[in-house]
Structures are given as structure tokens and as C-alpha cells.
Amino acid sequence: MGNICRSPTAEGVFSHLAGSRQLAHRFDIDSAGTHAYHIGDAPDLRAQRAARDRGVEIKHIRARKIAPADFDVYDHILVMDDENYSHVMEICPDDHQPKVRHFLDYAPHLNEREVPDPYYGGSYGFERVLDLVEAASEGFLKATLGNQSTGD
Numbered sequence: 001m002g003n004i005c006r007s008p009t010a011e012g013v014f015s016h017l018a019g020s021r022q023l024a025h026r027f028d029i030d031s032a033g034t035h036a037y038h039i040g041d042a043p044d045l046r047a048q049r050a051a052r053d054r055g056v057e058i059k060h061i062r063a064r065k066i067a068p069a070d071f072d073v074y075d076h077i078l079v080m081d082d083e084n085y086s087h088v089m090e091i092c093p094d095d096h097q098p099k100v101r102h103f104l105d106y107a108p109h110l111n112e113r114e115v116p117d118p119y120y121g122g123s124y125g126f127e128r129v130l131d132l133v134e135a136a137s138e139g140f141l142k143a144t145l146g147n148q149s150t151g152d
Helices: 006-020 045-053 083-092 094-099 122-151
Strands: 077-079 100-102
Touching: 006 045, 045 122, 077 083, 077 094, 083 100, 094 100
Parallel strands: 077 100
Antiparallel strands: none
16 A cells, blocks of 8 residues: 555566566566655665565665556556555456455465465565565566566
């Protein structure tokens, strides 16, 4: 929602994954929130610490709110939960609605649809977010690039 926990973590994880496979040039990766709570702020320090512990740096990311132009710019708009999905669909032009999906749609083996918001919890919540977005990032990379993502 505020673009300081889950979405910058996902941006960082996916950017790291694509970069480690020499595929970063194939993607324009960005994150945004559905609310203007934290515009311009860096990710939550707990999210930064958890990501850094896994070799992912996100301190450079700054929160922003999703903009109408995003629907024209991006091929995929991935959301973390049902509430954000609803907010995005409210502002999404009809012809771009197929672009909007839950991020965990790309990790069906997890049998979860939503990445839980870790903001009000302890460090375990940030670790859980990382586990989920790592799995979804792998799935998204494979879905968008097929065998190119694994080097096959």
C-alpha cells in the first residue's frame, strides 16, 4: 500500500534475480504503492535489513504511488494482496486490466494468493515476505521468458 515493505522488497528481489542471470536488460522493474502514505521514503529499515541479509540491496528505492501512466508503460502490474488488487483495478483502464495480477499467481505451488503485510509484525514477517517474493520472482521470470530464464 505505502510502497515501503512488500513491493520494494519484490522489486529488489526480482532485480537481483534478473541481474544474476544477465537478464536485467530485458526488464524495466519498478514498484509503487496504492496510497500516498510514504512518497519519497526509503523502504522500512526492517525490510532493508532482511533483504540485505539475503544479498539484496533495496535502500536506494523510494516510495511512490501508482500513476495512470504506469498502465501504458508496463506490461505487467503485480499486486501483493486482494485489497491492493481492488485499488489498482479501480484506476486501471479497461483495456489494461489483463495486465493486473497477484504476484503469487506466479508461485502456485505455495497455495497462497496474498503476500502478508509485515509492517506491524516482527522480523519473521519480513523473512516470510522474502520467501514468498523469491518464489514468485522465479515463477514470473520463467513465465515471461520461458527456458531463457534458466539458461536452457
